[in-house]
Amino acid sequence: MAHVLDEFISQPASDTEVFYKRPLPDSCIAFSSKEGKTIFEEALLSGHMESYFKLASQFRTQDEPAFCGLSTLVMVLNALEIDPGKVWRRPWRWYHESMLNCCVPIAVMEKEGITMDQFIFMAENNCLETRLTYVDETASLEAFRAVIQKYTKQDESVITLSYSRSVLSQTGDGHFSPVGGYHPSRDLVLILDTARFKYPPYWLPVSLLFEAMQAKDNLTGKYQKFILYVT
Amino acid sequence: MAHVLDEFISQPASDTEVFYKRPLPDSCIAFSSKEGKTIFEEALLSGHMESYFKLASQFRTQDEPAFCGLSTLVMVLNALEIDPGKVWRRPWRWYHESMLNCCVPIAVMEKEGITMDQFIFMAENNCLETRLTYVDETASLEAFRAVIQKYTKQDESVITLSYSRSVLSQTGDGHFSPVGGYHPSRDLVLILDTARFKYPPYWLPVSLLFEAMQAKDNLTGKYQKFILYVT
Numbered sequence: 001m002a003h004v005l006d007e008f009i010s011q012p013a014s015d016t017e018v019f020y021k022r023p024l025p026d027s028c029i030a031f032s033s034k035e036g037k038t039i040f041e042e043a044l045l046s047g048h049m050e051s052y053f054k055l056a057s058q059f060r061t062q063d064e065p066a067f068c069g070l071s072t073l074v075m076v077l078n079a080l081e082i083d084p085g086k087v088w089r090r091p092w093r094w095y096h097e098s099m100l101n102c103c104v105p106i107a108v109m110e111k112e113g114i115t116m117d118q119f120i121f122m123a124e125n126n127c128l129e130t131r132l133t134y135v136d137e138t139a140s141l142e143a144f145r146a147v148i149q150k151y152t153k154q155d156e157s158v159i160t161l162s163y164s165r166s167v168l169s170q171t172g173d174g175h176f177s178p179v180g181g182y183h184p185s186r187d188l189v190l191i192l193d194t195a196r197f198k199y200p201p202y203w204l205p206v207s208l209l210f211e212a213m214q215a216k217d218n219l220t221g222k223y224q225k226f227i228l229y230v231t
Numbered sequence: 232m233a234h235v236l237d238e239f240i241s242q243p244a245s246d247t248e249v250f251y252k253r254p255l256p257d258s259c260i261a262f263s264s265k266e267g268k269t270i271f272e273e274a275l276l277s278g279h280m281e282s283y284f285k286l287a288s289q290f291r292t293q294d295e296p297a298f299c300g301l302s303t304l305v306m307v308l309n310a311l312e313i314d315p316g317k318v319w320r321r322p323w324r325w326y327h328e329s330m331l332n333c334c335v336p337i338a339v340m341e342k343e344g345i346t347m348d349q350f351i352f353m354a355e356n357n358c359l360e361t362r363l364t365y366v367d368e369t370a371s372l373e374a375f376r377a378v379i380q381k382y383t384k385q386d387e388s389v390i391t392l393s394y395s396r397s398v399l400s401q402t403g404d405g406h407f408s409p410v411g412g413y414h415p416s417r418d419l420v421l422i423l424d425t426a427r428f429k430y431p432p433y434w435l436p437v438s439l440l441f442e443a444m445q446a447k448d449n450l451t452g453k454y455q456k457f458i459l460y461v462t
Contacts, residue, residue, distance in 0.1 A: 017322055018318050018321065018322045018324055019322050019323060019324065020314040020323075020325075031284060031287075032284035032285045032287075036284070037281075037284055040275075040284070041275055044272055045272070053263035053267070056263075056287055056290070057263050057290075057427065057431050058292075059287070059291075060290075061291060061309075061325075065323065078427070081252075083251040087249050088428065089295060089296050089428075090249065091249045091250050092249065092250060092296065092428040092429065093249055093250065093428075094428035155263070196288065196289060196309070197319065197323040197324075197325035198323065200288050
């Protein structure tokens with residue numbers, strides 16, 4: 001079952017309707033806005049942007065509207081400097097979405113995205129150790145925040161999340177993104193959203209993100225999850 | 232005459248020799264290293280990272296080894312929020328390398344890169360106003376530094392450069408990159424290099440960059456240039 005079709009879902013664009021990005025909802029603060037820059041500076045000084053630099057070095061736009069899972073994984077693999085052991089463009093070994101076809105043909109992923117199971121399978125098949133946590137109705141906001149707080153202060157591991165865009169008042173629904181940083185006193189988290197043709201990177205409240213992760217996925221009927229990668 | 236073949240030039244890799252990145256020379260400080268993070272924080276507090284945020288939001292890996300010019304231009308177009316007026320992937324209007332084929336077929340650019348004239352033509356053909364300055368033997372380091380200082384304190388315009396990698400002790404030669412920021416007391420400039428499969432983003436001395444821009448291009452025999460984009 002596809003999980004990451006979000007760029008097509010809940011925005012029944014006609015065949016002729018096209019967009020130049022979407023307005024970022026008020027719940028989100030754009031990374032490059034004046035306020036976003038202030039938040040970044042304060043977060044940096046707080047020590048919770050340690051996780052930012054490796055990921056920012058590999059921040060990318062997903063090559064296809066359904067590739068949020070694939071592109072998030074490519075970001076993580078290149079940020080954590082995993083050598084794929086195979087050539088992308090001669091003479092370079094490097095990760096690209098087109099090389100993550102170990103369980104589903106790329107043409108199928110272009111149409112249907114990937115499931116969380118496929119996401120994890122591909123990560124582990126490419127030398128990443130993963131720790132999966134479901135955010136269901138028994139989950140604790142405090143425990144979630146503690147993970148965000150802990151892992152934004154280091155750069156050996158990366159947190160990726162799946163969440164419901166609709167809870168954030170964004171168009172679409174189930175979506176994958178890496179976490180870029182944290183602002184402690186305002187309790188904001190930085191999302192490095194790979195659908196950059198739609199939304200820029202943004203800060204949003206941890207509590208709202210938590211809510212967006214508690215929403216069941218429309219397609220799979222499952223709870224959202226977050227994954228911690230450890231090399 | 233091709234200008235951006237650098238990823239192939241001066242590294243006569245055999246058909247079987249392949250690489251996972253290249254060691255960053257001592258003249259350059261990696262963006263995500265401990266020292267790089269300190270430089271970033273100090274530069275941010277100095278006010279010379281205003282130019283960083285929009286570019287970082289669109290930082291990307293060039294899709295082909297010869298695409299440094301094309302990918303630098305795509306970064307600038309998306310960072311400055313130019314609406315291409317045509318669809319990339321339905322329903323999204325967005326810039327991608329594959330859409331910058333107004334003067335040379337993409338297949339040719341994949342093999343040969345682009346010249347500076349083509350680079351400028353494509354920029355202006357996509358609604359960017361450009362200001363071109365050659366860095367020849369009459370150029371002044373102080374004047375170059377003053378431009379870097381001025382335009383890293385704002386985010387309406389973007390500086391892109393062409394320079395000789397070999398002067399930086401990097402493999403390859405002529406290369407295009409956007410400027411991400413500036414550290415005044417250490418006189419370092421941040422280069423957001425799109426060949427991320429080869430080098431990470433890096434800080435380097437303005438004086439060395441200036442020297443790398445004074446070198447004549449191996450292929451065209453012309454001096455390097457820098458370009459300022461104004462929307």
